[in-house]
Amino acid sequence: NFWGCNLALRTWNVTSLMGNELGGCGILGVGIWLSVTQGNFATLSSSLPSLSAANLLIAVGTIIMVIGCLGCVGAVKESRPLLLAFFILLLLIFFLEIISIMLFFIYQDEIDRYAQRDLKKGLQLFGTEGNVGLTNAWMIVQTDFRCCGVTNHTDWFEVYNATRVPDSCCLEYSDNCGLDNPGTWWTAPCYERVKDWLNDNLVALWIFALCTALTQVMTALKIYVFCNKLCHVFDIKAA
Template sequence: MARRSGREGRPRRQWSGGSGVPRAPAAGTGCGDAPSEPGGSGHELKRCSMAHNCLQCIKYLMFVFNLLFWLGGCGILGVGIWLAVTQGNFATLSSSFPSLSAANLLIVTGTFVMIIGFVGCIGAVKENKCLLLSFFIMLLIIFLLELTVVILFFVYTDKIDKYAQRDLKKGLHLYGTDGNIGLTNAWSIIQTDFRCCGVSNYTDWFEVYNTTRVPDSCCLEFSENCGLHSPGTWWKAPCYETVKIWLQENLLAVGIFGLCTAMVQILGLTFAMTMYCQVVKADTYCA
């Protein structure tokens, strides 16, 4: 009985099959060690490193993109200021929107582009989620507004045509009056360059002068007071339709410009959201 109890008290060896070789204890089960978790800290470190590398790549791409975006805004703003300084007398043809000139549009557009590009650059350099999200939201709002304007333009083309012609005819009555030298110069340049007269017909000017007369810029051969001569010496083409035909002939260039603008904006949105997600991942895995 004593031998049996002593034999039972000794630890038994674990034998591997029938080979007679003692089997080693399982890893992590001896000496009170807890079993190791497969792919623990090493896996997390690898994910953190991958997230960091992706973040750095997107960071530099977005910085370069927004730097070019900002420089483009500077260029647009510069052209707008140059037009305002050198061509200050050239204004809009619309009497309802007297401030809607090419110079003012370029200045406003350039300013917005510069602000958005600056926010994007700082957000990329600082890896700031708030700035990245702000950049994304601002660019998305502008993109949606542009898309809305294009859709409304094609849906209400006829109504826009009628309103534009009515507004332009209303603006004719300001031609040659005090304080409207910009509108006067604009009509003179358009009628001379496009070889047209009036909005829908040269007779539009008869209501302005209350007589059979047109501006001298309507004449086939310009001379002083040539607008008082017979209608045979005037351009007959309506300016509205002439400019409209010119735009239709250059529709491909306008379409390419619009498509490039949309692609740049979509690219900016993609960069911003991708970098935002990478910053979130880096904060999650590397916290």
């Protein structure tokens, strides 16, 4: 009958939308956790100081949750305008992701050069007032990745106007070890070390991106099918 069919359609569509909603909650939760636990750990970028991993996750998670709520409300209220808005936003996000990936591969060399130039500019703020987050970030990166500077340890010479590096560049940490012989410092460039680490984890990142894209496409298709079924149900009711 009409009411049984209507209830089944609502339940089916709301359940399918909960995957997106839970995914957004998960991303938002990870972002908040990182924001709380990382303290003053900020981005290494000098031109985009607020663009950290935690902030990105919080923003993405919030957007996904808002869009998911829009879809759920549209499904419960059987509102075609809301469902259509959800469908369009979902497709828009999907195409933006595809375009972003294409642009990344096309302009990868330019991105590398810009990133290195921006990171070197950020070195000038190391240890200065109001840049505790950036300073801590460099100390942690150099210690964890066993590297020094953006392209090499000489990047720090321009910062200090002397032949010295931060103590986090030392093979064995001790106070003022950055003033010792260069043979006691890490020589690997941090940019390449971090880039290698990202490449090592690229498979997991691609799997996550693929799953996200497939979820978006499947949800969009379900919304399309639901709208068609919704029209059919209204036709039955009218008859």
